[in-house]
Amino acid sequence: MSITFVPTPAVPAIDASVDHAIQAIVTGASTDATCSTDLAAGPWDFDIRPGYGPGSSMGDVIPTGAPRQGELPSAYREADEEELHERIRAAKAALGDRVVILGHFYQREEVVRHADYVGDSFQLATAAKGRPDAEAIVFCGVHFMAETADLLSGPEQAVILPNLAAGCSMADMADIDQVEECWEQLSEVLGDLDAVDEEGRVPVIPVTYMNSSAAIKGFVGRHGGIVCTSSNAQTVLEWAFARGRRVLFFPDQHLGRNTAKAMGVPLEQMPMWNPRRALGGSSAEELVESRVILWHGFCSVHRRFTVGQIDQARAEHPGVRVIVHPECPMEVVDAADEAGSTDYIRRAIDNATEPTTFAIGTEINLVRRLAAQYPQHEIFCLDPVVCPCSTMYRIHPGYLAWTLEELVAGRTPNRITVSADVADPARVALERMLAAKPPVVDAPQTPVAASAR
Structure with a gap:
């Protein structure tokens, strides 16, 4: 896969801040609409409560035991935007090359302006891997992204998530217990899932989107599967079809359906797996005839x-x-x-x-x-x-300032670590993904007709 890291841009002349837009809506200075006026408040008002925060779908129920962020000191909660920017700049200067800050494309502008690299989750995890000199990697994104950075970075490097409440509802839609149960039920319908047929293929290959927990990536690695990104999903499905008669794709049904459809897989051969129903809500015959089994997950954004x-x-x-x-x-x-x-x-x-x-x-x-x-x-x-991503939006410059000043003081807050029993097979799945390189096709200068996609 060709990876292009996006250097942190200068502050643009046009105001790109979503926070400024929401504040203007709330104060009546703008006639635009927002999905939740609570987004104008600091995320610390919501971090101690269970939930994905303002702006999230009411159908997104956060799992019991999901990480929560401790109380942010009042100095950071009460500081204005410029003071926080000055504190972040000063802490970055003091830390120098000991720390690298990664900012996801969906992160708020007030945080991205301080990032050393800006990109998607995989690009940023790879950026972390490319900075072995950094003692700490501050990942301004969500929990599964920090886990992936921990998997790909050195064992002596600390990966930090500035706000532990920054999770991902899509990633949470496929937990390890549900996936293990699905695998057991599939074995009852499809037989021995390790059995190789006359064409050298097993009954099913698990494929997980990058937007999943380390535990799910570990499951995939243990069962001969692979991780995909939105950039290489078709290449990964081709890899999987060469090794399995069908694919179990999770957690995002839409990426799986759109990719498989573009490859010519009929919709009737893509049954949905709802983990709350026996056999995922499909019949045994539908599962036997399937090519892609889609997990009942989605991105609320x-x-x-x-x-x-x-x-x-x-x-x-x-x-x-x-x-x-x-x-x-x-x-x-x-x-x-x-x-x-x-x-x-x-x-x-x-x-x-x-x-x-x-x-x-x-x-x-x-x-x-x-x-x-x-x-x-x-x-x-x-x-x-x-309506920004509700969990990504919980990384506020107040949390970034706090994180960096804790590091300056010699303390490491909010470290994200993946246990070895999960990390080892998860890395196997990630290495398979790295080896599945898609053709290098640049974005066209003019639109692609729908019939050509």
């Missing part, structure tokens, strides 16, 4: 996008180029001009040589940042409601 939003964008902006993330529902991907990973979206805009109107179906922090970085284009989010 990307599920917000609709065909109606695309229709409205086309009506209001003739000639608009619509690009959505493959975590969006199938009908949205089908209605768009293109679908691709966050890095694909960024490259598509970067490659556009003529001023273009883009309607983007992905997380609002990235969309607003792209709009600020590429003022020659008109770039807007398909969803007119300002």
